[in-house]
Amino acid sequence: MTRLRIDRAGPLVSLQDPGRFGMLSHGISASGPMDTKSFARAGRWAGASDASGVEFTMAGLDLTVLDGETFAGWDGGGFTIGLNGELLDWPGQTRLVAGDRLTISAGPYGNYGYLRFGGRLEVKPVLGSIATSTRARLGGLSGKTLAAGDELVLEGEGGEPQAPEPIAVDEGPIRFVWGLHAEMFSPDVRQAFVAAEFRTTPTMDRMGVRLGDPGGVFANEKILSLVSDPVVSGDIQILGDGTPIVLMRDHQPTGGYPRIGTVISVDLSRFAQIRPNRAVSFTPVSLANAHRILRSQLP
Amino acid sequence: MMSIAPTRRMIVPMGDCGILVRFAAQLDEAANAAAIAFADTLLASPPAGVEEVVPSLVSVFLRYDPLHTDFDTVCGELRLQLTGQHSARAPDTHTIGIIFGGSDGPDLAEVAGALALDPASFIARHNAAPLRVLATGFAPGFVYCGFHPDDLILPRRQNVRPMVPAGSVLFAAGQTAIAATDIPTGWHVIGRTDFRNFDARTDPPTQLRAGDFLTFEAR
Numbered sequence: 001m002t003r004l005r006i007d008r009a010g011p012l013v014s015l016q017d018p019g020r021f022g023m024l025s026h027g028i029s030a031s032g033p034m035d036t037k038s039f040a041r042a043g044r045w046a047g048a049s050d051a052s053g054v055e056f057t058m059a060g061l062d063l064t065v066l067d068g069e070t071f072a073g074w075d076g077g078g079f080t081i082g083l084n085g086e087l088l089d090w091p092g093q094t095r096l097v098a099g100d101r102l103t104i105s106a107g108p109y110g111n112y113g114y115l116r117f118g119g120r121l122e123v124k125p126v127l128g129s130i131a132t133s134t135r136a137r138l139g140g141l142s143g144k145t146l147a148a149g150d151e152l153v154l155e156g157e158g159g160e161p162q163a164p165e166p167i168a169v170d171e172g173p174i175r176f177v178w179g180l181h182a183e184m185f186s187p188d189v190r191q192a193f194v195a196a197e198f199r200t201t202p203t204m205d206r207m208g209v210r211l212g213d214p215g216g217v218f219a220n221e222k223i224l225s226l227v228s229d230p231v232v233s234g235d236i237q238i239l240g241d242g243t244p245i246v247l248m249r250d251h252q253p254t255g256g257y258p259r260i261g262t263v264i265s266v267d268l269s270r271f272a273q274i275r276p277n278r279a280v281s282f283t284p285v286s287l288a289n290a291h292r293i294l295r296s297q298l299p
Numbered sequence: 300m301m302s303i304a305p306t307r308r309m310i311v312p313m314g315d316c317g318i319l320v321r322f323a324a325q326l327d328e329a330a331n332a333a334a335i336a337f338a339d340t341l342l343a344s345p346p347a348g349v350e351e352v353v354p355s356l357v358s359v360f361l362r363y364d365p366l367h368t369d370f371d372t373v374c375g376e377l378r379l380q381l382t383g384q385h386s387a388r389a390p391d392t393h394t395i396g397i398i399f400g401g402s403d404g405p406d407l408a409e410v411a412g413a414l415a416l417d418p419a420s421f422i423a424r425h426n427a428a429p430l431r432v433l434a435t436g437f438a439p440g441f442v443y444c445g446f447h448p449d450d451l452i453l454p455r456r457q458n459v460r461p462m463v464p465a466g467s468v469l470f471a472a473g474q475t476a477i478a479a480t481d482i483p484t485g486w487h488v489i490g491r492t493d494f495r496n497f498d499a500r501t502d503p504p505t506q507l508r509a510g511d512f513l514t515f516e517a518r
Contacts, residue, residue, distance in 0.1 A: 021350065021351065021362070022351050023504070024351060024353045024360065024362075024436055025353045025354065025435055025436050025505075025508075025509075026435065026436060026440065026497070026503060026504050026505045027435065027436040027437060027439040027440055027441050027479075027505070028439055028504075126499050127499060127502055127504060136438075136439050136480070138439075138499055177312055177314055177315060179311060179312055179313050179314065180311055180313055180319060227323075227324070227325060227326045227356050227357050228355065228356055228434070228437065229319060229321065229355050229356070229358045229360070230313075230317075230319065230353050230355050230358070230360035230436075232313050232314050232316070232360075232362075233314075234314050235313070235314070252438075253436045253438070254355060254434075254436060254437050262312075262313055262314030262315075262317075263314070264314065265314065265316060287315060287370050288369075290314075290365075291315055291365045291369060294315060294366075295365075295366065298366075
């Protein structure tokens with residue numbers, strides 16, 4: 001058995017696994033890692049024996065190994081990581097033993113990082129998943145984000161830790177599929193949407209990322225009274241005041257604002273890592289192309 | 300059994316893992332019943348590669364695994380199914396006890412007044428006939444029920460209440476809704492129930508399903 005104690009947790013540090021799927025009709029979106037690709041890679045670095053991991057935000061976290069030992073791996077964003085005061089590579093891996101103190105703090109880029117372990121996390125799943133839903137307050141430790149003093153218990157040894165190949169960072173526009181309400185926007189607005197530059201804003205969390213629209217693409221879009229339909233991660237929704245929001249993993253299960261398109265699965269992870277006040281633009285892809293991209297990026 | 304008028308429906312992608320089948324752009328009884336019946340049909344025999352079927356007010360959402368199927372294949376299957384008849388499962392009937400008014404329903408008097416009724420008459424009218432669950436899932440365990448007759452239709456409040464407690468019974472737009480968790484709402488709060496349509500310790504976590512009938516009973 002390995003016991004870890006969280007000594008410091010930045011905002012919104014949470015336990016995640018791939019997500020709690022199949023619960024939309026009960027009012028719960030799936031949650032899961034904001035950057036699923038980095039989450040998977042952290043698991044390979046760690047030789048993870050289960051699907052669990054810790055997601056942290058820009059401020060990072062510190063933890064101490066109270067008992068036992070385990071392998072640990074980390075990936076996602078660009079953070080600064082130290083073991084007992086000595087800097088380690090990011091992304092990377094190490095063996096942790098009793099008394100070790102791991103410190104993770106802000107680095108040069110990205111919003112979300114992942115820490116995963118070889119051992120199996122002892123947390124009771126809720127509705128089939130340990131993923132923390134900040135909206136429904138389910139999963140994790142009593143539905144809460146992690147805080148100083150929380151302890152994590154791991155059982156057993158992990159598999160073989162690996163060193164995944166570095167991934168090329170794609171800097172291009174965020175790719176999306178036209179969708180549900182695209183036809184409700186005029187051709188001019190649709191054209192302006194793909195030509196314009198938007199900005200991420202500090203109003204971002206696991207539910208959604210609010211965008212600045214300096215070009216006023218949606219400035220004249222009056223609130224439309226729409227009947228509510230189900231919502232998916234990556235939906236680009238335009239609020240009544242013209243503010244675009246990209247809905248993220250803890251999205252509301254249904255919504256009545258018009259959605260011009262949906263970010264493709266592969267790019268939602270990349271979008272989640274864009275820090276506040278950065279330029280972002282969108283480009284449409286066909287559904288067939290989205291599927292080709294998805295298949296080409298399988299681990 | 301019902302057929303679905305083909306002119307009112309559309310099938311659209313929602314990202315690269317989702318499909319929405321929509322029966323109308325506006326909420327009405329026929330579109331809602333069509334969506335629920337079609338969802339029941341799909342739940343009974345989901346197309347290959349489909350992992351989740353979610354009925355909503357006038358639409359059905361399907362989540363599929365693009366590594367095992369694709370949009371065109373699922374759409375083909377959906378079009379075939381849409382041409383057939385859909386029989387919704389036999390609905391359950393539930394009785395929900397409500398305490399109307401007072402601190403449990405701070406908007407009751409205003410709602411009754413706006414409909415030119417006294418509160419007792421409003422309650423009698425509200426509970427006069429069973430309502431159907433139109434959709435679930437706006438929040439954990441949240442249900443929309445309808446429809447009330449035209450002379451009980453009232454728009455939403457001007458202001459959104461930042462939080463109303465779990466069990467709040469909400470009223471607006473010809474519908475009554477029940478909140479199973481604390482939520483913000485712009486609907487009128489007319490009462491409260493001890494019934495909680497959400498329990499994370501059970502799977503499935505909710506008891507009410509779209510298409511079920513609810514009888515409200517003043518307690």
